[in-house]
Amino acid sequence: MGLAKRRKAMGYSQEKFAHALSVDRTTVGRWERGETTPDAVQRPRMAELLQLDLAELDVLLTPPQADFQASSASLSGDRHGSGEIDDMIRREFLRLLAVTGALTALSPDEAEAMAEAAEGGSIDDFHRMNGHLWQVYQLARSKRSVTAVVQDQLSALSDALKAGSSRQAGALCEAAGDLFQLAGELAFDGNRYTDAAAAYTLAASAGSEARAFDLWACALVRHAYVGLYAKRFAEAAEILDVARRVAARGDSSLSTRYWVASVQAEAYAGLPDLTACERALDEAEGVADLPGLIHNGGWLRFDGSRLAEERGARYVQLGRLDLAEATLSSVLESGALAKGLSFRRRGAVLTDLAAIGAKRRDVEQVVAYGGEALRLAQQSGSGYVAHRLQALQVELGSLGQDRRVAELNAEIGVLCMT
Incomplete structure (x- = not known):
């Protein structure tokens, strides 16, 4: 069922539907013809009107895959249609994990022989490229412009892991977990929340495989944001509780655990639980006591500078x-x-x-x-x-x-x- 059929089934004319969403009727028409898609801010209210959850709305608004990719390629000349990123994430990471398991089972001699045959860049090269991609992503007006490079980088990572040694596997998984978080951000910015959740899940798996606790915890926090956006506050709070426990095993000089607390405050505000929300915000304030460099500017950017604004926003959310x-x-x-x-x-x-x-x-x-x-x-x-x-x-x-x-x-x- 398309958007127009669902709208009619719920008893809305285009004009009434547009009024309920504070948009022009012609905007609804463009959505229904597939010319544009609703912005992120409009989707929760739209889902409410159509009696769908955000994942179901995402499916309703997504054109058939083959047609979408063909039209995307013809319009932009870009072989990386935005519908491809989710398939790429799943395919490459499943291969990456399978290869990691195989490498750890190889004898040292076999692993070293494969390492000598590797032709990919060094692990440091991958980390430097990831850091550069995060900077480009943050500065880019069109986030989608980063997608093609992310896909190429992930493919190169997977190939390097396949050809690498068991000693390299953990470091390469860590680089992949970094990149999967960026892929998730791209999906989230594109209003593809199911794909974003999949990317963050894979990022968490990569962090777990590498035993990179801060990376792992940050992936879980980003996954929780998908639930927060869909107003599934209890579900988000559960994920954040796991993130808190993972972050506790990470680097105490980094701001990870304080970021977890600040996002927990948003989940508690949605439940609503004023006491728990204020307790989490107070815990997040502890970031001010950390010396030196407390984040990496990529998958961890929390420095506490916006906590006062966050506190005010949480009080708005709670109706206080x-x-x-x-x-x-x-x-x-x-x-x-x-x-x-x-x-x-x-x-x-x-x-x-x-x-x-x-x-x-x-x-x-x-x-x-x-x-x-x-x-x-x-x-x-x-x-x-x-x-x-x-x-x-x-x-x-x-x-x-x-x-x-x-x-x-x-x-x-x-x-x-x-």
């Missing part, structure tokens, strides 16, 4: 608007004094304060903070702030037909289209 407003206002004030808030972070805080106003039906607060966030997004070109503003549109629907709110809503719509 008094605590949320006090926390977020303090962040804005301290950031202005120290000039320590980037456009991205300031925009996120302003959007959360506008959302608080919407929940209170305080039009003045919505227009003041939402308008400032909109101007920041327009000036900076920040897609992240635009994404947060798009999420705010759902809250704006509760304010009826107020002219200023309607104008703000329309301007956000224009921003997101451009």
